[in-house]
Amino acid sequence: MSTLSYAVRDSTTMLRRNLKHILRYPVMPLMLIGIPVIFLLLFVYVLGGTLGAGLGGASGRAEYASYVTPGILLITVAGAAQGTAISVAMDMAEGIIARFRTMAIFRPSVLTGHVIGSFIQTMAGLAIIVGVAMLIGFRPNATAIEWLAAAGMLAMISFAVIWFSVACGLVTKSVEAASNLPMPLILLPFLGSGFVPTDSMPSGVAAFADYQPFTPVMETVRGLLLGTGIGHNAWLAVAWSVGITVVCYLWAKKLYNRDPIR
Amino acid sequence: MTQAAIKTTGLRKSFGSNQVLKGIDLEVAEGTIFALLGPNGAGKTTMVHILSTLIRADAGLGTVAGHDLAKEPDAVRDAIGVTGQFSAVDNFLNGEENLMLMADLRHLSKANGRKRTAELLSRFDLVEAARKPVATYSGGMRRRLDLAMTLVSSPRIIFLDEPTTGLDPRSRRTMWQIIRELVADGVTIFLTTQYLEEADELADRIALLDHGRLIAEGTPAELKRMIPGGHISLEFASVEQLQAASAMLGGSQKDTDALTLQVPSDGGVGSIRDLLDRLDRGRVDVSSLTVHTPDLDDVFLALTGQPDGERATVS
Numbered sequence: 302m303s304t305l306s307y308a309v310r311d312s313t314t315m316l317r318r319n320l321k322h323i324l325r326y327p328v329m330p331l332m333l334i335g336i337p338v339i340f341l342l343l344f345v346y347v348l349g350g351t352l353g354a355g356l357g358g359a360s361g362r363a364e365y366a367s368y369v370t371p372g373i374l375l376i377t378v379a380g381a382a383q384g385t386a387i388s389v390a391m392d393m394a395e396g397i398i399a400r401f402r403t404m405a406i407f408r409p410s411v412l413t414g415h416v417i418g419s420f421i422q423t424m425a426g427l428a429i430i431v432g433v434a435m436l437i438g439f440r441p442n443a444t445a446i447e448w449l450a451a452a453g454m455l456a457m458i459s460f461a462v463i464w465f466s467v468a469c470g471l472v473t474k475s476v477e478a479a480s481n482l483p484m485p486l487i488l489l490p491f492l493g494s495g496f497v498p499t500d501s502m503p504s505g506v507a508a509f510a511d512y513q514p515f516t517p518v519m520e521t522v523r524g525l526l527l528g529t530g531i532g533h534n535a536w537l538a539v540a541w542s543v544g545i546t547v548v549c550y551l552w553a554k555k556l557y558n559r560d561p562i563r
Numbered sequence: 564m565t566q567a568a569i570k571t572t573g574l575r576k577s578f579g580s581n582q583v584l585k586g587i588d589l590e591v592a593e594g595t596i597f598a599l600l601g602p603n604g605a606g607k608t609t610m611v612h613i614l615s616t617l618i619r620a621d622a623g624l625g626t627v628a629g630h631d632l633a634k635e636p637d638a639v640r641d642a643i644g645v646t647g648q649f650s651a652v653d654n655f656l657n658g659e660e661n662l663m664l665m666a667d668l669r670h671l672s673k674a675n676g677r678k679r680t681a682e683l684l685s686r687f688d689l690v691e692a693a694r695k696p697v698a699t700y701s702g703g704m705r706r707r708l709d710l711a712m713t714l715v716s717s718p719r720i721i722f723l724d725e726p727t728t729g730l731d732p733r734s735r736r737t738m739w740q741i742i743r744e745l746v747a748d749g750v751t752i753f754l755t756t757q758y759l760e761e762a763d764e765l766a767d768r769i770a771l772l773d774h775g776r777l778i779a780e781g782t783p784a785e786l787k788r789m790i791p792g793g794h795i796s797l798e799f800a801s802v803e804q805l806q807a808a809s810a811m812l813g814g815s816q817k818d819t820d821a822l823t824l825q826v827p828s829d830g831g832v833g834s835i836r837d838l839l840d841r842l843d844r845g846r847v848d849v850s851s852l853t854v855h856t857p858d859l860d861d862v863f864l865a866l867t868g869q870p871d872g873e874r875a876t877v878s
């Protein structure tokens with residue numbers, strides 16, 4: 302067999318292993334669905350009336366539900382990052398990882414197994430959140446192609462964030478530290494266009510908001526699903542996603558390949 | 564002379580300022596059992612980690628199955644199996660799934676993987692526990708599963724880091740039996756242990772590791788010649804009995820306070836029977852008898868003249 306088919310086979314084996322873990326000990330699904338649903342309900346029902354009015358025009362709670370959904374979707378991605386970092390850090394503490402390292406298997410497969418497992422969960426989580434959002438007033442007007450493009454955009458940023466969190470899970474020495482490291486990601490939708498337009502922020506915060514990776518992603522998803530302007534945000538979002546993925550993949554691979562410390 | 568399965572020259576490893584291995588030269592012939600003996604912290608596990616490609620040596624050369632550790636780690640990995648000191652099983656899976664996982668990662672076909680898994684489950688007495696989560700296994704079961712996982716791919720060279728530590732005497736014998744069967748099939752075994760008895764029982768050659776250096780290496784018989792014999796300790800009911808026995812057995816050491824007598828002996832059944840026969844003929848009653856066989860400490864004592872702390876190196 303060729304190197305590539307070994308890579309695929311080993312990664313599939315590791316994915317199967319991770320899916321079994323997830324089904325037996327579902328730690329991540331709780332974080333994945335619970336946190337964004339609470340945020341969604343909080344922002345629509347508690348803050349939505351006032352924030353919606355602030356959007357201008359004849360907006361209200363219902364319009365705000367539509368506005369905030371892309372932000373909530375990115376919160377979901379950030380939550381998944383935390384779950385991934387925790388499960389990678391926990392796995393690295395397991396003795397079986399040492400066994401894997403003494404076997405002639407495609408090295409990154411331990412990591413790709415985690416990534417694809419988390420990715421599947423994240424996409425399922427995002428679908429559930431979209432469903433919940435639609436129940437409480439999210440009214441997208443997208444065509445099938447636009448839905449597909451939005452899903453693709455979310456898939457790309459999820460992939461990037463998951464590789465970042467795999468590296469976080471590898472670089473830390475404890476599970477607690479691994480769970481804290483990706484925590485700031487949860488703030489990015491707030492410090493961006495997730496909950497209120499960036500032009501309503503003080504200039505310093507607005508500058509950060511305009512140049513951080515989540516803003517173009519949220520603007521692109523919002524544009525695709527609600528028909529608002531996208532502009533150059535789509536390219537920015539794709540560039541950020543690909544860039545983060547490549548850098549974090551190489552970083553994670555390097556971290557995994559260094560000698561293990563007990 | 565057979566080809567060397569494992570060969571190292573000048574292997575060194577430090578963790579920070581802690582020099583753990585200070586230049587190790589060793590050679591293990593194909594199809595033999597090599598035992599690395601040493602106290603806690605001697606560097607046994609570090610040695611296994613280096614030879615099994617888990618960590619890299621700082622300096623020195625090593626070949627395993629004819630492949631250089633540094634240059635062709637994957638070729639080495641294809642030839643070896645490792646059962647580490649600490650459990651290396653997947654706790655979230657059951658025993659059968661653990662073995663199937665190994666079969667998949669060793670690229671066996673599904674049918675072969677299933678066949679091998681069934682064989683190993685029955686060989687290691689795990690059929691009943693096969694579908695139970697490994698987290699519920701006892702230490703001994705876990706150890707057996709660990710070794711079974713190592714054997715899935717029928718490796719030619721196997722590393723066993725303290726394979727019997729924590730096992731009850733019966734499980735230990737079973738483990739010894741399995742190790743002997745493997746060698747009978749031509750497998751090379753590199754094992755570490757803290758028990759001289761175990762090394763004596765199994766190994767073709769033994770090396771003593773202490774403070775990062777090999778202080779002695781040879782066959783069990785060669786090493787035993789370096790160690791003073793053990794002794795038998797006899798306890799008596801009265802001083803009179805003790806005096807009588809002491810007069811009868813030359814070269815013995817008596818302790819009148821404890822009412823004991825230490826008689827040099829190899830600890831074998833023949834010599835014990837002989838000793839008891841002599842006491843019987845002299846009508847001396849022994850209230851208790853303990854056999855003291857030379858242990859690791861005696862070996863170090865003999866080879867270095869110091870029981871603990873900094874030892875001078877001999878070899």
Ligand SMILES: Nc1ncnc2c1ncn2[C@@H]1O[C@H](COP(=O)(O)OP(=O)(O)OP(=O)(O)O)[C@@H](O)[C@H]1O
Pocket residue numbers: 561562563578581583601602603604605606607608609610648757
């Ligand atoms: N990853 C590590 N980082 C720092 N020090 C280490 C590391 N691994 C081992 N050591 C040190 O190296 C020395 C040798 O350890 P090693 O585990 O090889 O000993 P051992 O002979 O296997 O002992 P034991 O009988 O207790 O298993 C010890 O002093 C230990 O503290």
Ligand SMILES: [Mg+2]
Pocket residue numbers: 607608609648724
């Ligand atoms: Mg050890």
